[in-house]
Amino acid sequence: MSTTADHSASVRAEARAWIGEHWTGTDDNTWRTALVEAGWAAPTWNVDTYGRGLSRADAQAIAEEFAAAGAPGAALELRTFRAAPWLHLLGDPLKAFGSATLQAELLPKLLSEELSIGCLLYSEPGAGSDLAGLQTRAELDGDHYVVNGQKIWTTLGHEAQFALLIARTDWDVVKHAGLSFFVLDMDSPGIEVRPIKQITGDTEFNEVFLTDVRVPASRIIGNPGDGWKVIQTALAAERAGMGGEALAPKGDGTLAGAAKDLVEAARAAGRHNDPVVRQQIVKILSWRLSNTWTGQRALVEAFRGSLALANVGKLAMSRILHSAADLEYRLQGRKSLIYDYSRPQDYPVDHALMFAFINSIGGGSDQIQRNIISERVLGLPKGFEPDKGVPFREIRKGGTAQSAH
Incomplete structure (x- = not known):
C-alpha cells in the first residue's frame, strides 16, 4: 500500500x-x-x-x-x-x-479568475437581521425572471462584475420557503448603484436599486424556493472567512509574531513594560490563537458537512477586532483624536477602530451569531417565532414595504 x-x-x-x-x-x-x-x-x-x-x-x-x-x-x-x-x-x-x-x-x-469581483445582494432596508423577511421580488416571465426591489450595504457594488442575489419568488408560502438564489450580471439594464458614505469616510458600501432587471432563469442556483438553503452555504463561507485569519496581519507565524502589532503599539507609546498593557496584549493574543485553532477545526468540520463552527469563529473575531483596535487607540493617547489621511501613523488605528463594526454586522450580526450558536451548536430551544407557519403575503410588513398584491 x-x-x-x-x-x-x-x-x-x-x-x-x-x-x-x-x-x-x-x-x-x-x-x-x-x-x-x-x-x-x-x-x-x-x-x-x-x-x-x-x-x-x-x-x-x-x-x-x-x-x-x-x-x-x-x-x-x-x-x-x-x-x-x-x-x-x-x-x-x-x-x-x-x-x-x-x-x-x-x-x-x-x-481562471476571469470573474474576480462580485457583490452580495442580500440585505434590504427592512430585512437585515431578519433576512428571510426580504421583499425584493423575482417574477418568472418566459425564460427570464424580472427583478424589482432595493438592496443595501452592498460592498463593492460599484465595481462588481456579478452579484449573488436572493429574492422572493413565492409570496404564498412561509417566508423562508419562498426565496430563490440567483447570479446576475451587474451591467444588466435596470441596476442603479448609489454609494453610502461610511463613518470612516470611505464609500465601499452601496445601495442597489433593481428596476425590471431581467435575469435568465438558467442563472438560478438550486430550484425555485431553495434560496434559503442555498444562502446558508454562501453565508457559512462568508462567516468562516470573516472568522478566519485571526493572527495579526504583521505576524510571521510565530507566537510572538501573532501579537507583533500590539507590542509595536505599546513600544511606540512607551507602555511596553506596563503590566496592565502587557496583560491586555496577552489576552488578545490568546483569543487570536484560540480562534485560529477554531478556524482549523471548522475547516475539518466543513469537509464533514458541518458548518456550525463558522459562526463561532466569526463571533470571536468581532471581539478580537474590537479589542485590538481599542487597545491601540487608547495607547495613542491624544493622537487618537486625529483622523487624517495625511498622518499614516495615526489614521490606520482610528480607521481600524471604526471598521471593526463591519465584522459585527456583515454576514449576520453578532446577535444573530449567538442565536445560531445557541440553537445549532448548543442545542438550546429556538426563540418565539410569531410568523411561523404564516404565508409571507399575510405577514405584517414595515411601513416602507411595497404591497405584496
Missing part, C-alpha cells in the same frame, strides 16, 4: 511533467483554460467541478511545484478568504446546488 508521502511524490511528479509540457512563461487565457480543464486550479475540488479530488496536503505540494516554476493560478483554494473570497462565496453554492449547465458556465470563469 502506498503511503501519503509516496502519493504526494507522485502528484508532484505529475505536476512537474504537466508544467513542463504546458507552461510557456505567459499567463494568458490559453494557460488559464488549460489549468482549469486539467484540474490544477482547485485540485481539492471534485473531478466533476473542475478539480482532482485530492487532499489539501497534495494541493500544497502542487502549489509548491507551480510556484517553483513561476507558473500562476494553481491550488487557488489554498489562498486566504481575503485573497480569494469568491472562490467560496460563489464557488461553494455552485458546487453544492448549481446545475451542470450553470457550473459549466461559471466555474471555469471563477477558477
Whole structure:
C-alpha cells in the first residue's frame, strides 16, 4: 500500500511533467483554460467541478511545484478568504446546488479568475437581521425572471462584475420557503448603484436599486424556493472567512509574531513594560490563537458537512477586532483624536477602530451569531417565532414595504 508521502511524490511528479509540457512563461487565457480543464486550479475540488479530488496536503505540494516554476493560478483554494473570497462565496453554492449547465458556465470563469469581483445582494432596508423577511421580488416571465426591489450595504457594488442575489419568488408560502438564489450580471439594464458614505469616510458600501432587471432563469442556483438553503452555504463561507485569519496581519507565524502589532503599539507609546498593557496584549493574543485553532477545526468540520463552527469563529473575531483596535487607540493617547489621511501613523488605528463594526454586522450580526450558536451548536430551544407557519403575503410588513398584491 502506498503511503501519503509516496502519493504526494507522485502528484508532484505529475505536476512537474504537466508544467513542463504546458507552461510557456505567459499567463494568458490559453494557460488559464488549460489549468482549469486539467484540474490544477482547485485540485481539492471534485473531478466533476473542475478539480482532482485530492487532499489539501497534495494541493500544497502542487502549489509548491507551480510556484517553483513561476507558473500562476494553481491550488487557488489554498489562498486566504481575503485573497480569494469568491472562490467560496460563489464557488461553494455552485458546487453544492448549481446545475451542470450553470457550473459549466461559471466555474471555469471563477477558477481562471476571469470573474474576480462580485457583490452580495442580500440585505434590504427592512430585512437585515431578519433576512428571510426580504421583499425584493423575482417574477418568472418566459425564460427570464424580472427583478424589482432595493438592496443595501452592498460592498463593492460599484465595481462588481456579478452579484449573488436572493429574492422572493413565492409570496404564498412561509417566508423562508419562498426565496430563490440567483447570479446576475451587474451591467444588466435596470441596476442603479448609489454609494453610502461610511463613518470612516470611505464609500465601499452601496445601495442597489433593481428596476425590471431581467435575469435568465438558467442563472438560478438550486430550484425555485431553495434560496434559503442555498444562502446558508454562501453565508457559512462568508462567516468562516470573516472568522478566519485571526493572527495579526504583521505576524510571521510565530507566537510572538501573532501579537507583533500590539507590542509595536505599546513600544511606540512607551507602555511596553506596563503590566496592565502587557496583560491586555496577552489576552488578545490568546483569543487570536484560540480562534485560529477554531478556524482549523471548522475547516475539518466543513469537509464533514458541518458548518456550525463558522459562526463561532466569526463571533470571536468581532471581539478580537474590537479589542485590538481599542487597545491601540487608547495607547495613542491624544493622537487618537486625529483622523487624517495625511498622518499614516495615526489614521490606520482610528480607521481600524471604526471598521471593526463591519465584522459585527456583515454576514449576520453578532446577535444573530449567538442565536445560531445557541440553537445549532448548543442545542438550546429556538426563540418565539410569531410568523411561523404564516404565508409571507399575510405577514405584517414595515411601513416602507411595497404591497405584496
